[in-house]
Amino acid sequence: MILLSLIVLLMLGGALSYLSERLNPYAPRWVALLTTLTSFVLVIIFWLGHYHRFTLSPAPNWLEEFRLEWIPTFGISFHLAIDGLSLILLALTCFLGLLAVLCSWREIQERTGFFYFNLLWILAGVAGVFMAIDLFLFYFFWEIMLIPMYFLIGIWGGHKRVYAAYKFFIFTQASGLLMLLSILGLYYSHGQLTGHYTFNYTELLGTTFSDPRGFWLMMGFCIAFAVKLPLIPFHAWLPDAHSEAPTAGSLLLAGILLKTGAYGLLRFVLPIFPVQAMEIATPAMWLGVTGVLYGAFLAFSQTDLKRLIAYTSVSHMGFVMMGLFAFNELALQGVVMQLITHAISTGALFLLAGMLKERLHTRDIGQMGGLWTRMPQLGTLGLVFALASLGLPGFGNFVAEFLILLGSFEAHRWHTVIAALGLVFSAVYSLRIVQKIFLGPQNRYGVLADFTHRERLMMGILAISIFWLGLFPQPVIHTARPAIVKLVELLSKESDTAYQPYYEPK
Amino acid sequence: MSPSDYICLLPLIILALASVIVMLVIVAKGSHKTIQFVSLALFALAFASLFPEAVPLPHAVPPLLLMDRFGAFVIALILLSGGVVCLLSYLYFEGKEEGPKEYYLLLFLCSLGGGILAISQHFISFFLGLEILTIALYALIAYLKSRPKAIEAGIKYLVLAAFSSAFLLMGMALIYMEVGNMSFAGMSGAIRDAPSLPPLFLAGLTMLLVGVGFKLAVVPFHMWAADVYQGAPIPVTALIATVSKAGVLAVLIRLFLALEVLSFPRAALGIGLLAVASILVGNILALQQKNIKRLLAYSSIAHLGYMLVGFVPGTRQSFESLSFYLVSYILATLTAFGIIACRSSKSEESELLKDYQGLFWSHPKEALILTISMLSLAGIPLTAGFTGKFYLLLATLEPDYWALAFVLVLGSAVGLYYYLRVITTLFGSYPIQENTPSLPVTSFYILCLSLIGMLAILTIVLGIFPSPLIEYIRGIWIS
Numbered sequence: 014m015i016l017l018s019l020i021v022l023l024m025l026g027g028a029l030s031y032l033s034e035r036l037n038p039y040a041p042r043w044v045a046l047l048t049t050l051t052s053f054v055l056v057i058i059f060w061l062g063h064y065h066r067f068t069l070s071p072a073p074n075w076l077e078e079f080r081l082e083w084i085p086t087f088g089i090s091f092h093l094a095i096d097g098l099s100l101i102l103l104a105l106t107c108f109l110g111l112l113a114v115l116c117s118w119r120e121i122q123e124r125t126g127f128f129y130f131n132l133l134w135i136l137a138g139v140a141g142v143f144m145a146i147d148l149f150l151f152y153f154f155w156e157i158m159l160i161p162m163y164f165l166i167g168i169w170g171g172h173k174r175v176y177a178a179y180k181f182f183i184f185t186q187a188s189g190l191l192m193l194l195s196i197l198g199l200y201y202s203h204g205q206l207t208g209h210y211t212f213n214y215t216e217l218l219g220t221t222f223s224d225p226r227g228f229w230l231m232m233g234f235c236i237a238f239a240v241k242l243p244l245i246p247f248h249a250w251l252p253d254a255h256s257e258a259p260t261a262g263s264l265l266l267a268g269i270l271l272k273t274g275a276y277g278l279l280r281f282v283l284p285i286f287p288v289q290a291m292e293i294a295t296p297a298m299w300l301g302v303t304g305v306l307y308g309a310f311l312a313f314s315q316t317d318l319k320r321l322i323a324y325t326s327v328s329h330m331g332f333v334m335m336g337l338f339a340f341n342e343l344a345l346q347g348v349v350m351q352l353i354t355h356a357i358s359t360g361a362l363f364l365l366a367g368m369l370k371e372r373l374h375t376r377d378i379g380q381m382g383g384l385w386t387r388m389p390q391l392g393t394l395g396l397v398f399a400l401a402s403l404g405l406p407g408f409g410n411f412v413a414e415f416l417i418l419l420g421s422f423e424a425h426r427w428h429t430v431i432a433a434l435g436l437v438f439s440a441v442y443s444l445r446i447v448q449k450i451f452l453g454p455q456n457r458y459g460v461l462a463d464f465t466h467r468e469r470l471m472m473g474i475l476a477i478s479i480f481w482l483g484l485f486p487q488p489v490i491h492t493a494r495p496a497i498v499k500l501v502e503l504l505s506k507e508s509d510t511a512y513q514p515y516y517e518p519k
Numbered sequence: 520m521s522p523s524d525y526i527c528l529l530p531l532i533i534l535a536l537a538s539v540i541v542m543l544v545i546v547a548k549g550s551h552k553t554i555q556f557v558s559l560a561l562f563a564l565a566f567a568s569l570f571p572e573a574v575p576l577p578h579a580v581p582p583l584l585l586m587d588r589f590g591a592f593v594i595a596l597i598l599l600s601g602g603v604v605c606l607l608s609y610l611y612f613e614g615k616e617e618g619p620k621e622y623y624l625l626l627f628l629c630s631l632g633g634g635i636l637a638i639s640q641h642f643i644s645f646f647l648g649l650e651i652l653t654i655a656l657y658a659l660i661a662y663l664k665s666r667p668k669a670i671e672a673g674i675k676y677l678v679l680a681a682f683s684s685a686f687l688l689m690g691m692a693l694i695y696m697e698v699g700n701m702s703f704a705g706m707s708g709a710i711r712d713a714p715s716l717p718p719l720f721l722a723g724l725t726m727l728l729v730g731v732g733f734k735l736a737v738v739p740f741h742m743w744a745a746d747v748y749q750g751a752p753i754p755v756t757a758l759i760a761t762v763s764k765a766g767v768l769a770v771l772i773r774l775f776l777a778l779e780v781l782s783f784p785r786a787a788l789g790i791g792l793l794a795v796a797s798i799l800v801g802n803i804l805a806l807q808q809k810n811i812k813r814l815l816a817y818s819s820i821a822h823l824g825y826m827l828v829g830f831v832p833g834t835r836q837s838f839e840s841l842s843f844y845l846v847s848y849i850l851a852t853l854t855a856f857g858i859i860a861c862r863s864s865k866s867e868e869s870e871l872l873k874d875y876q877g878l879f880w881s882h883p884k885e886a887l888i889l890t891i892s893m894l895s896l897a898g899i900p901l902t903a904g905f906t907g908k909f910y911l912l913l914a915t916l917e918p919d920y921w922a923l924a925f926v927l928v929l930g931s932a933v934g935l936y937y938y939l940r941v942i943t944t945l946f947g948s949y950p951i952q953e954n955t956p957s958l959p960v961t962s963f964y965i966l967c968l969s970l971i972g973m974l975a976i977l978t979i980v981l982g983i984f985p986s987p988l989i990e991y992i993r994g995i996w997i998s
Contacts, residue, residue: 083984086993087913124880149909163939168946175943182939186899187932193909194924197916239542 016079016093016144019103019180020137023087023110027133033233034126034327042121045114045129045467053107056225060492075099083150088200088211092447098496099143101489102269102276102351105356106143110136113261115471116364120260120371121169128169132162142273146214148196148281152189155273157238159185162262162270170257177250177257184250186205188240195233199285200224211435218284231286231293238282245304248457255323256376260367260447263319267326267363268356275333275352279345283337283500287507293334294338296516298425301338302432304331305408309438313445318376321357325402325442328435329410335432336417340504342497344420347413349493354409354482358401360448361475368498369450372461378446384454388463392451394472401479403443404436408480527578527586529568534631537561538624543968545620555609558623562602569595582702583644583782588995590638592842593769596849597637599763600750601630603853603970607860608754610967614865617663625662628655629758633766642691642701645770649734652763653680659758663777665931670751679733679743687730693723695742703777716783716922724780728789734767736795737827741820745804748816753868757856758813760819768826768845772838781833791831791923797824797931797932805937812870814937816856818896821930822848828927829911832918837930840910841986841990842992847895847903850978856894857971861964862982867870872941877949884968886945895982897938903981 026048030041063076075094083091095103113132121128127181138158145151159182167178188246196212203220204210221232227370240247255263283290290297308328329351336348368391369384370376385392401408404415414436464472482489524533540561569591577587605626612619632652639645657680661673695701698709699717710720727739728773736744748756780786801821808814815970826848829841862869862878862885867874879886896906908931981988 055739086986086989153900156905160894160899167943175947178943179936179939183932183935190928190932193912194921194928195918197912197924200913201916201919224788474859 014079016077016095017057019055020141020144021138022048022055023140024134027130027137030129030133031126032276034124039124042114042118043131045133046111048133049107049110051113052136052140053104053111056104056107058102060104063100064488064492065491067304067495071182073097073291073499083147087149088209088213089149090147090213091150092142092213093144094145094146094149097492097494098276098279098349100121101185101353101492102143102272103140105164105272105353106136106139106269109356109360111341112360112364112471112475113264115467116367117259117261118467121365124168127166129136131164131317132265134158134161135265135270137163139269139273141263143276147212148199148217149212150213150479151198151214151281152173152193155189155192156186156460158270158273159189164267165265165464165479166254166258166261169259170262173253176196176258177253181254184240184247185237185406188237191233192237195230196232197480198226198230201337214281219393220285220290222286225237227286227289228292231282231289234277234286235293238274238277238285240356241277242271243274243327244300244330244334245307245327248304248308248323248327248386249371251327252320252323255363256319257316260370261271262362263322263363263367264360267322270362271304271326272352272356275330275337275348278337279348279500283340284503286478287504289338290338290430291507294340295425297338298421298428301331302428302435304328304334305432305435306438308333309435309442312442313438316370316377316447318378318450319363319380320376321442321446322362325362325439326359328404329359331435332414332432335421339417339421339424340418340501341424342501344417344424344502345497346490346493347416347418347420349497350409350416350482350486350489353489354413354479355399357475357479357482358398358408358410361398361479362392362402364468364471365391365398366473373458378449380456381450382453383451384461385451386455387458387461390464390469394476395451396447397476398479399443399447403440407483409479409486412483412486521770523574523578524580526571527574527576528580528584529571530565530598531631531634531753532635533561533565533568534627534770537565538627538631541620541624541627545624545735548914549620550617551609551613553700554620555605556625558605559602560603562598562793566595566598566602568989569598579640579883580824581640584635584638585640589772589842590769592992592995593637593765594634596765596846597630597633597762598855600606600758600765600849601626602797603974604758604761604858606967606970607757607857608959611752611860611863613963615663616665620873622662624657625655625659628652629659629762636766637769639770640703640746641774642695645693645774646684646687648766650684652764652766653684653734656680656755656759656763658918659755660710660747662753664754667751668746668750669752672747675743675750676747681739681783683702683730683733686726690723690726690728690730693719693726695723697723700866700981703774707777707779710778716780716786721785722894724786725789728793731771732793735764735771735792735823736816736820737823738800738820741797741800745808745813745816745821747856748819749810749870753856753860753870756815757853757860760815760856762776764819764823764847765849768823768841772830772841775830776838777832779833781830785834786996790827794824794827794923795926797821797827798926799824802933802937806933808937809860809872810870811872811875811941812868812948814872814881814941815852818934818937819852821847821934824930825908825911825927828915828923831923832914832920834914834917834921836917837911839989839992839996840907840914842995843910843988844907846988847907847978847981850974850981851892851895851902851904854888854971854974854978855896857967857974858892861885861967861971872944875941875944877945879946880949884972888968888972888975890942890945891978893938895978901979901982903978903985906982906985 030044033040076092081091083089141154163178163182243251308324309459312324336344579585630699632648635648657677661669698706732740801817805817887980895902898904900909
């Protein structure tokens with residue numbers, strides 16, 4: 014029931030914020046804050062309550078399930094379920110949702126009711142994506158989250174907001190339609206094989222395909238997820254959407270919307286199409302490597318701070334792609350870590366960019382400089398997250414990228430060697446951020462205020478989490494392990510190599 | 520004719536009588552409001568008589584008509600559209616330069632024509648229904664005759680409709696020459712055992728398709744659509760987009776099902792090509808429209824293309840999906856035109872996209888309803904349009920028609936752009952100069968808005984809980 018109530022809570026909260034604007038223009042943000050806080054607390058309580066269940070024996074299964082017949086004629090049910098992997102991402106969603114409300118506290122002054130309505134509905138849609146295990150329902154939520162995001166960018170965005178919003182929507186929606194075709198193809202493949210027509214994920218697992226059909230069905234899914242991830246060459250929407258969106262929009266885009274792509278690959282593509290996925294592993298990893306390097310290069314040459322951060326996302330998501338197609342436990346654990354740490358570090362950088370924009374009214378890093386002396390606290394945290402983003406040991410990002418590289422080295426040596434160069438480039442662009450913005454000669458800005466309490470609170474929480482993940486990542490790894498091991502076992506069955514656990518926790 | 524025949528045809532008899540009653544009311548110098556209420560009551564009466572308990576369906580009235588559950592379903596849609604258009608008409612015509620009273624008479628004739636088409640079983644009733652429908656439409660389109668575009672639109676429709684009727688008649692004649700029978704069932708007996716379609720029959724069928732293609736405005740017979748949509752009064756445009764399309768589609772479905780034409784690959788290919796062309800051309804032409812009526816015209820061309828896709832597999836499921844899509848299309852179209860009618864002032868129609876700039880911030884209800892309609896037409900989840908498109912894709916992929924499914928998806932992706940453009944305009948920043956006088960809010964305005972609002976809610980409900988309608992439609996097609 015907690016699964017359904019989470020979605021209903023977020024949707025109702027959204028509707029309430031919209032209505033509460035009539036009472037008072039400041040009411041919506043309080044409603045939204047309360048809603049996100051409640052959902053976050055709910056998920057954390059659930060996590061702590063089920064922490065003992067993340068074990069390999071008995072065989073890992075769903076932690077919680079909710080099922081209702083929806084359109085029985087087509088074998089569609091309203092079927093939600095979560096395992097450790099989805100739980101982590103759900104917690105991340107609620108956490109970032111909370112921050113998104115906090116960071117819009119001052120920034121959004123117009124049409125607040127509709128703003129928080131959209132914000133909460135994005136969260137509801139993403140939460141649905143992470144929970145749905147009926148493919149029709151999954152597609153349903155996949156599309157639902159786009160519309161409020163479209164409004165968020167298109168109404169409260171920067172100067173080129175309409176263009177960016179169009180581009181975002183059309184890229185994701187068009188690729189989503191290809192996924193819909195694949196879902197239908199899968200439905201019929203399974204139905205014709207077994208005589209049982211269903212969209213249920215657990216039943217669709219283990220469908221076998223005739224030769225080219227399986228490949229094309231997988232490609233439909235892959236394109237939708239690659240656009241979301243985003244993977245070169247499907248990344249063109251990302252810099253525009255990120256740079257034009259309001260701060261909360263960029264935060265949610267980078268923090269959770271991109272993660273739905275990686276989640277889709279982990280949850281659907283690899284388990285349903287293991288044979289076909291192995292066939293494309295080498296080109297997929299090359300694309301990942303290209304993404305790592307290309308994103309880093311472009312990030313280095315940007316002058317717009319938000320575009321710069323957007324391209325670092327392309328680079329970091331290249332690592333995710335590599336880890337996914339290495340097919341071993343180390344790399345996949347690294348992927349899960351990367352999803353979380355990237356959300357936190359990139360999210361924090363977007364928040365900083367938003368704060369700078371609020372104070373300087375520009376995103377051009379050519380016009381910044383010497384801000385450390387004016388705003389020492391902001392500068393310090395800027396340095397912290399730039400270092401986190403370059404993967405310095407001690408931060409969560411290091412753990413993530415290290416695990417991915419370790420895992421993929423075993424699978425594809427040369428890919429990994431080249432991708433490791435990306436770490437060098439990321440050091441270059443991260444240090445450039447610090448140097449251009451916070452160091453160097455001062456520009457002619459008047460009085461600049463340092464952190465307010467609200468901002469200090471947000472950045473403090475983020476800094477603590479990224480340190481914590483760097484020093485003590487075990488809770489995340491422990492939670493994700495059953496799901497990851499299940500996946501690796503499934504994959505190794507296809508490739509005739511027995512699954513070897515890397516370690517046995519006590 | 521037996522009494523049960525009369526009971527069965529009661530909705531159509533009421534529609535026919537209604538036009539006489541309206542005439543009598545006009546003679547009695549009834550006011551516009553009186554006529555409006557009488558018409559609404561008659562539409563409701565026709566609707567109520569639609570599902571008679573005394574007569575089990577299907578009930579044939581040989582040789583011309585067959586009232587079955589599919590026919591009743593389409594007539595229900597036609598009556599719903601007619602009723603909504605009737606209500607909108609009061610708002611639209613009240614205070615206009617032209618006396619609106621005779622308008623209602625034509626409205627009933629139009630619905631009657633559509634209704635006859637929906638249950639016709641024979642070339643005679645097919646042609647009769649079509650002509651009743653079109654002749655009433657000529658007059659309706661040019662009703663506001665002092666407006667510059669109205670006469671142009673009327674003439675355009677007249678010439679093309681007469682032209683297409685000629686094609687249709689010639690096609691019917693050729694088919695009759697080949698098989699010697701004009702009832703659908705009789706024709707099917709004559710060609711059932713043929714290994715391939717006889718050439719004369721094929722030529723006749725092609726000409727018949729050309730004629731029907733004009734009425735449905737599918738590519739390449741679509742040239743008139745945008746101009747007529749633009750020139751006609753808004754309620755009439757809504758009527759063209761719903762009643763006439765539903766009636767003609769219904770008779771086409773009946774004809775194709777009876778003849779089992781679709782089992783011949785060549786015929787299926789022809790329909791498939793029409794569908795593909797309509798989807799692509801309709802969507803592409805709609806991209807740059809600045810006039811919302813023209814935009815909806817091109818979008819309706821594309822939607823007819825989607826529905827023709829439902830013909831190609833020729834399976835029961837494909838006709839089910841087609842029926843569902845028809846419902847979603849009619850709901851969304853009625854809502855869209857309803858809002859346009861509500862937003863128009865006495866002297867000027869608000870048909871340009873820029874008239875809707877920032878509507879959400881000044882009139883949230885209207886903008887929300889129009890947004891729902893656009894989302895449904897675009898096929899976004901939570902709306903009936905999505906379920907319809909999903910159903911169509913499901914039916915298309917069952918026999919592995921991947922190419923058609925791809926075109927459908929491609930068309931939807933292109934279509935997104937212009938539907939989004941409307942939505943972006945609605946939610947865009949508020950116009951700076953505020954010289955448009957706000958429209959007076961009358962009780963009829965509230966009535967219309969709540970009715971359209973209900974249609975919009977229905978669109979959402981069908982998007983979330985489509986099961987009852989799906990089950991109902993399956994019930995229609997099983998029998």
